[in-house]
Amino acid sequence: MxxxxxxxxxxxxxxxxxxxxxxxxxxGVTDSIMVGHIGSTSLAAVSLSNVIFNVLxxxxxxxxxxxxxxxASAAGLRNDHEIVETVRHGLIINxxxxxxxxxxxxxxxxxxxxxxxxxxVVALAIPYLSIITYSILPVLxxxxxxxxxxxxxxxxxxxxxxxxSNVVNIVLNYIMIYGYVGFPAMGxxxxxxxxxxxxxxxxxxxxxxxxxxxxxxxxxxxxxxxxYSRKLFNKMLHIGIPAGMQFIFEVLAFxxxxxxxxxxxxxxxxxxxxxxxxxxxxxxMTSGLAAAATIRxxxxxxxxxxxxxxxxxxxxxxxxxxxxxxxxxIFIFGKNLLPTFYIxxxxxxxxxxxxxxxxxxxxxxxxxxxxxxxxxRGLQDVKIPSLFIFIAYWVIGLPLGYWLGFIMNYGATGxxxxxxxxxxxxxxxxxxxxxxxxxxxLVTTS
Numbered sequence: 219m220x221x222x223x224x225x226x227x228x229x230x231x232x233x234x235x236x237x238x239x240x241x242x243x244x245x246g247v248t249d250s251i252m253v254g255h256i257g258s259t260s261l262a263a264v265s266l267s268n269v270i271f272n273v274l275x276x277x278x279x280x281x282x283x284x285x286x287x288x289x290a291s292a293a294g295l296r297n298d299h300e301i302v303e304t305v306r307h308g309l310i311i312n313x314x315x316x317x318x319x320x321x322x323x324x325x326x327x328x329x330x331x332x333x334x335x336x337x338x339v340v341a342l343a344i345p346y347l348s349i350i351t352y353s354i355l356p357v358l359x360x361x362x363x364x365x366x367x368x369x370x371x372x373x374x375x376x377x378x379x380x381x382x383s384n385v386v387n388i389v390l391n392y393i394m395i396y397g398y399v400g401f402p403a404m405g406x407x408x409x410x411x412x413x414x415x416x417x418x419x420x421x422x423x424x425x426x427x428x429x430x431x432x433x434x435x436x437x438x439x440x441x442x443x444x445x446y447s448r449k450l451f452n453k454m455l456h457i458g459i460p461a462g463m464q465f466i467f468e469v470l471a472f473x474x475x476x477x478x479x480x481x482x483x484x485x486x487x488x489x490x491x492x493x494x495x496x497x498x499x500x501x502x503m504t505s506g507l508a509a510a511a512t513i514r515x516x517x518x519x520x521x522x523x524x525x526x527x528x529x530x531x532x533x534x535x536x537x538x539x540x541x542x543x544x545x546x547x548i549f550i551f552g553k554n555l556l557p558t559f560y561i562x563x564x565x566x567x568x569x570x571x572x573x574x575x576x577x578x579x580x581x582x583x584x585x586x587x588x589x590x591x592x593x594x595r596g597l598q599d600v601k602i603p604s605l606f607i608f609i610a611y612w613v614i615g616l617p618l619g620y621w622l623g624f625i626m627n628y629g630a631t632g633x634x635x636x637x638x639x640x641x642x643x644x645x646x647x648x649x650x651x652x653x654x655x656x657x658x659x660l661v662t663t664s
Contacts, residue, residue: 224526224533228510232534234377235368236506240499241380245387245416249409250495252391254560258488260406261561263342265491266335266480269473270326271347274319275354276469280462281315282361284308284454286509287516287596289369294520302439305366307450311458312362316355323351335480339487342406349410356421363428366440368509369516372433379423387416460600464591464607471611471640475633478623486630489569492560493634497577497584500545504585507538508592515596524659531593531652535586542585549578569630576634583638583645590648597655606647615640 254261285308292300327347330340364376390412397403404411428434429441472494479490511534518527549556557570594603619636622628628635 221529221533224530225537228507228514228530228534228537231371231373231513232506232510232537234373234506235509236503238364238373238376238380239502239505239509241377241384244384244499245413247495247499248384248388248391249413250491251560252395253406253409254488254492256395256405258484258561258563258566259336259338260342261491262336262339262480262484262487263346263406264409265476265487265494266330266339266343267347267350268491269333269476270323270329271350273466273469273473274322275357276465277462278312278315278319278354278358279361280465281455281458282308282312282358282365283461283512283595284311284458285362285365286369286512287457287519287598288454289366290371290513290516290596291520291598293370294517298436299439301366301370302437303447303450304454305362305437305440306442307446307454308365309359309362310446311451311454312358313355316358319354320351323347323354327351333477333480335477336484336487339480339484346406346410349407350413353414353417356417359421360417360424363424363440366437367428368513371513371517373509373513375427376424379420379427382423383416383420386419387412390415457595457598457600460604461595463604464600467604467607467611468644471616472637474616475619475637478620478633479630481624482629485563485565486569488561488563488566489557489573489630492557492566492570493573493577495560496549496556496574497580500542500549500581501584501588504538504542504588505592507534507541507585508588510534511589511592512596515593516598517596519597524656527659528656531589531596531656534593535589538585538589539582542581546578546581549574549581553578572631573634576631576638580638580641583642587641587645587648590645590652593652594648594655597659599651599655603648603651606651607644610643610647611637611640614643 250261250264253264285304288304289301292304327344330343330347360379367373367375391409393399393401394404394408394412395406396408401408434440476487476490476494479487511531514530514534515527518524518530553571553574556574557567561567591603594600615636617636618639619633622632622635623630624632626632
């Protein structure tokens with residue numbers, strides 16, 4: 219394949235995932251924008267709730283990522299039976315993971331009372347978290363069949379489901395937050411109920427599409443239960459759990475920064491929520507390219523076609539750098555305007571402006587690390603990257619952020635500078651890891 223052919227194939231895989239990932243994060247963006255109009259305390263409560271919720275949800279999503287590389291590799295070998303078995307086992311893993319994570323949130327939500335956060339923020343965060351936690355299960359059911367479809371290069375399905383689900387979420391937010399069509403005005407809790415309802419709809423829509431679509435007639439065994447393999451469970455968990463840990467190490471780092479923001483006050487925490495919300499938009503869209511890297515690398519890895527594997531991976535990396543350069547310019551030059559979409563509080567906006575500039579600078583690092591992690595996942599290499607992420611954030615980035623923020627008195631800006639350094643180190647480590655494994659593959663297949 220030529221480079222142009224790779225770019226075209228990568229783009230046709232990536233853009234539906236970009237839009238579906240954007241749809242996923244837009245639920246959070248919509249919630250934050252609509253909740254922000256209630257007040258800075260409600261917006262801060264969403265940020266604080268996410269300290270517990272997002273890290274566990276993303277761990278579950280990471281566990282589900284074991285499905286895609288295995289499906290893509292089996293597709294490269296044209297082994298439909300292995301694809302069906304992977305998805306059947308993945309569903310059981312995801313259901314159990316979802317139930318465990320819901321239990322963990324229920325048991326751990328009261329920790330918010332013990333991390334030195336503003337009392338009025340905690341009082342709003344606890345009931346919001348108590349509702350939204352149940353959306354973990356439908357998200358993981360959706361993820362099971364999404365990863366299956368994307369592993370077969372059908373990436374538009376999840377895009378359609380996410381777009382429709384976002385429309386449902388916006389309508390329900392409007393009704394439940396402000397009180398229309400016979401519903402009482404539930405404020406922040408209304409946003410939680412709207413998100414839970416839209417995610418249940420999302421899961422049902424995805425399951426129905428896979429079940430009834432003629433595209434998947436060769437995979438009727440997907441919905442047969444029983445006769446499971448311990449060996450396959452172990453294989454998937456050895457990929458899924460480290461992939462989930464990658465999310466935990468990274469998301470917990472940003473959650474820890476949110477806790478430190480809470481030490482600076484409600485306005486700093488609300489500003490952090492605005493900046494992290496904006497950065498998540500670019501991250502999730504770029505993760506569409508990472509998904510394409512996982513699919514393409516996994517497919518060529520199954521075929522042992524190392525030349526096309528490397529060309530595909532590096533063209534995706536170039537696409538990510540181009541894409542994230544655009545986001546960097548948006549964040550840096552839009553720093554004064556973007557916060558006003560969320561809130562009118564001038565103190566919150568003033569704190570958010572330098573955070574968006576820092577977010578602009580780490581866009582290139584973010585693009586490199588997310589694509590390289592996706593490519594490594596396609597090679598079924600997840601354990602060493604998890605260690606790299608832990609060291610970059612928890613040994614270097616967060617301690618440095620604390621030192622800059624509180625010892626050197628740079629405040630919120632100092633905390634985010636630590637995140638910038640941690641993210642840059644992660645990107646470099648992932649790039650070197652992929653280059654190292656690539657050279658090994660070239661030697662072993664030559």
